[in-house]
Amino acid sequence: MIEVMDVSKRYGKHLAVDRVNFKVDKGEVLGFLGPNGAGKTTVMNIIAGYIPMTEGKVTVDGLDVVENGNEVRRKIGYLPEIPPLYGEMTVEEYCTFVSRVKHVPGKKRKQHIGEIMEKVQITDVRRRLISNLSKGYRQRVGLAAAMIGNPEVLILDEPTVGLDPKQIIEIRNLIKELGETHTVILSSHILPEVSAICERIVIINRGRIVASDTPENLSARLGGGKDLVIRVPGQAQAAVGILQGVAGISEVEVMGELEPGTVDLLVKSERDTRSEIFFAFSKAELPILTMKPYDLTLEEIFLQVTQDPKEGSSDVSSVS
Amino acid sequence: MLAVYLKDLSAYFRTFSGYVFMSVFLLITSIFYITGNVFSANADFNSTLGSIIFIFILVVPILTMRLMTDEVTQKTDHLLYTAPISFTEIVLGKYFAAVTVFAIALLLTCLYPIAISFFGNLAVWEIVGGMIGFFLLGCVSIAIGLLISTITDNLISAAIGTFGALLAILFIDSFRSIFPAETNPNAVFAALLALGIAFWVYRMTRSYVLGISIAVIGLGAAGLVFWFKPELYQGFVYHLLGWFSMFYHYGNFERGVLALSSIVYYLSLTGLVLFLTVQFLEKRRWS
Numbered sequence: 199m200i201e202v203m204d205v206s207k208r209y210g211k212h213l214a215v216d217r218v219n220f221k222v223d224k225g226e227v228l229g230f231l232g233p234n235g236a237g238k239t240t241v242m243n244i245i246a247g248y249i250p251m252t253e254g255k256v257t258v259d260g261l262d263v264v265e266n267g268n269e270v271r272r273k274i275g276y277l278p279e280i281p282p283l284y285g286e287m288t289v290e291e292y293c294t295f296v297s298r299v300k301h302v303p304g305k306k307r308k309q310h311i312g313e314i315m316e317k318v319q320i321t322d323v324r325r326r327l328i329s330n331l332s333k334g335y336r337q338r339v340g341l342a343a344a345m346i347g348n349p350e351v352l353i354l355d356e357p358t359v360g361l362d363p364k365q366i367i368e369i370r371n372l373i374k375e376l377g378e379t380h381t382v383i384l385s386s387h388i389l390p391e392v393s394a395i396c397e398r399i400v401i402i403n404r405g406r407i408v409a410s411d412t413p414e415n416l417s418a419r420l421g422g423g424k425d426l427v428i429r430v431p432g433q434a435q436a437a438v439g440i441l442q443g444v445a446g447i448s449e450v451e452v453m454g455e456l457e458p459g460t461v462d463l464l465v466k467s468e469r470d471t472r473s474e475i476f477f478a479f480s481k482a483e484l485p486i487l488t489m490k491p492y493d494l495t496l497e498e499i500f501l502q503v504t505q506d507p508k509e510g511s512s513d514v515s516s517v518s
Numbered sequence: 519m520l521a522v523y524l525k526d527l528s529a530y531f532r533t534f535s536g537y538v539f540m541s542v543f544l545l546i547t548s549i550f551y552i553t554g555n556v557f558s559a560n561a562d563f564n565s566t567l568g569s570i571i572f573i574f575i576l577v578v579p580i581l582t583m584r585l586m587t588d589e590v591t592q593k594t595d596h597l598l599y600t601a602p603i604s605f606t607e608i609v610l611g612k613y614f615a616a617v618t619v620f621a622i623a624l625l626l627t628c629l630y631p632i633a634i635s636f637f638g639n640l641a642v643w644e645i646v647g648g649m650i651g652f653f654l655l656g657c658v659s660i661a662i663g664l665l666i667s668t669i670t671d672n673l674i675s676a677a678i679g680t681f682g683a684l685l686a687i688l689f690i691d692s693f694r695s696i697f698p699a700e701t702n703p704n705a706v707f708a709a710l711l712a713l714g715i716a717f718w719v720y721r722m723t724r725s726y727v728l729g730i731s732i733a734v735i736g737l738g739a740a741g742l743v744f745w746f747k748p749e750l751y752q753g754f755v756y757h758l759l760g761w762f763s764m765f766y767h768y769g770n771f772e773r774g775v776l777a778l779s780s781i782v783y784y785l786s787l788t789g790l791v792l793f794l795t796v797q798f799l800e801k802r803r804w805s
Contacts, residue, residue, distance in 0.1 A: 247599070248596055248599050248600050249803060250803065271600055278596040282592070282595070282598075283594070284525070284529070285592070286529060286532040291528075295521060296601075298521030299521045299601040299602075299603055300602060301602060343597065
């Protein structure tokens with residue numbers, strides 16, 4: 199459906215996007231993951247036709263984004279990072295304007311807008327001025343604008359940023375639902391969010407794609423949640439001694455004293471060793487105060503993905 | 519185009535800018551009407567119109583400063599540029615919205631000559647001609663305001679830029695006569711102009727070949743004219759600046775003459791400025 203081929207974007211001397219390649223199949227939900235300033239927004243702007251690329255080519259449904267601009271834009275609904283809203287309009291007026299711009303036929307307009315407002319749950323605020331709406335509602339109005347005209351592709355740039363947890367869950371569910379009928383590209387800098395919604399993840403850092411895989415494969419490559427963080431009272435030596443007696447543990451790393459009188463240890467193992475660790479410590483009459491899976495931060499994921507591109511699954515498209 | 523037109527037209531009346539424009543416009547016209555026509559018992563409304571053409575310097579910035587800058591600051595340009603409409607449609611929609619507000623205000627001023635008609639003989643068709651000229655002059659000024667609103671990226675510089683540009687155009691007539699009329703300085707100016715255009719084309723297209731060839735052709739043409747028909751350079755700058763002096767061209771209308779040349783002049787100047795606006799948007803997207 200969407201094909202991004204060797205796309206680069208240069209701002210003066212700064213290379214914002216460096217030869218990015220990926221494909222999105224029809225009906226797929228693709229997560230675009232990267233820290234702030236990684237080039238996510240630039241790539242999305244290029245696909246949506248807001249800015250052209252310096253080099254490369256993007257096609258949507260076989261049509262070139264630059265050459266067949268207008269036809270491609272009919273197929274794309276775009277929600278930028280800051281929703282493009284006119285504060286002086288009411289929600290309904292804004293939706294009407296967007297439907298006019300997107301050439302929704304006059305007769306169907308009212309019904310179409312009504313359905314979309316119902317879907318994103320903004321019907322109850324439809325007569326309110328957009329400038330008076332909360333961040334959550336604004337985001338939903340922006341999403342409604344992207345959905346107007348029934349585009350086949352939805353490009354959503356950080357749709358959950360700045361929302362409260364309840365709203366985040368609502369928007370996520372909505373995107374999941376939309377993913378059943380649309381091709382969706384979604385960007386985020388939060389890994390759990392992307393892995394919850396998306397079928398495939400593309401990780402981008404400093405303008406380059408560093409990994410592209412399913413969430414399952416990606417997390418398998420990244421330790422798969424088998425690494426544990428344990429907090430026990432006393433000295434590090436004693437705890438390390440006990441852990442060395444447990445079978446299946448490959449590595450123990452002392453993380454230091456985060457709570458007075460205790461020590462934190464990072465335990466890497468090949469399989470699930472939680473019960474063995476529990477019994478080993480209880481035998482030594484040393485209580486385990488905390489035991490939790492070790493969550494990689496985004497930065498650590500990048501380090502890991504960029505450092506050993508040879509390991510892991512076959513579908514690694516590291517460009518280095 | 520219609521969508522953008524309706525949006526911007528209604529935006530004038532949702533925010534204050536439409537009302538501010540109309541109040542200032544009607545205030546200035548009514549002051550001149552009362553002093554020029556009512557108090558002096560003069561039925562010549564055209565001369566009143568002619569004496570207030572400076573009004574565009576004050577009111578056009580109010581009308582055009584927000585047109586493009588607001589889209590950029592509110593980030594709504596993302597919506598417009600990624601929607602299936604062209605830059606031309608966006609520019610024309612916005613332009614006609616501003617022209618419509620101006621036309622409404624101008625229609626209201628028609629009350630003044632109608633009021634005069636009860637008390638004296640009115641040269642109706644001359645006034646109609648004067649009104650058409652006044653309207654066309656406003657249309658050119660609004661196009662210039664829209665162009666400047668597109669070039670600048672905030673409200674204040676758009677307003678001051680439009681004010682300055684229109685003021686400079688108003689004063690062209692006063693200072694264009696200071697340029698010498700002799701052949702030689704004008705020929706030098708023509709050569710510099712050719713180089714300037716060549717450089718501008720090079721900056722826009724980043725093509726050495728095109729820039730240099732335009733420079734060579736321009737200089738060659740200037741040289742040939744200087745060689746064979748130097749008298750063409752007599753007052754070259756004077757006439758060239760005269761071409762941009764849109765207030766000067768209003769003279770015909772003020773006399774009540776509906777001169778085709780002046781109408782064509784205003785329409786083509788408007789077209790040129792709007793074309794430049796679209797080109798500028800296109801250029802900014804690509805840079």
